[in-house]
Amino acid sequence: MTREEAIQKLLEIDDEFKSWYEEHQELKWKVHKLDKHYPPDPEIEAEEERLKRRKLYLKDLMETRIREFMSKHQ
Known part of the structure; x- marks a missing residue:
């Protein structure tokens, strides 16, 4: 079983893993969005x-x- 297959299976059968995965994806997007903010702001950097x-x-x-x-x- 590959790592990707394990992730797909866990997303299907493990609700807790799925919620972690979804939150991680959302945070990834938010961090990317904040990273683009200019000029730097201390509050935004802290967030x-x-x-x-x-x-x-x-x-x-998840790991x-x-x-x-x-x-x-296996």
Whole structure:
């Protein structure tokens, strides 16, 4: 099973993983949008950092779940 297949299967069967994935995608879009803001603003930069930390946290959760799933289904 490839990593991509594991992700697709988890999106189908694991509601918690799916919500993490969807939130991660939304944060990715928001960070990208904030990254384009000019001139830099301290409040916007602080919000961007907060979103990046949450995005990274979600990525770590998903990576752990993917590894667990792949080890069980090999």
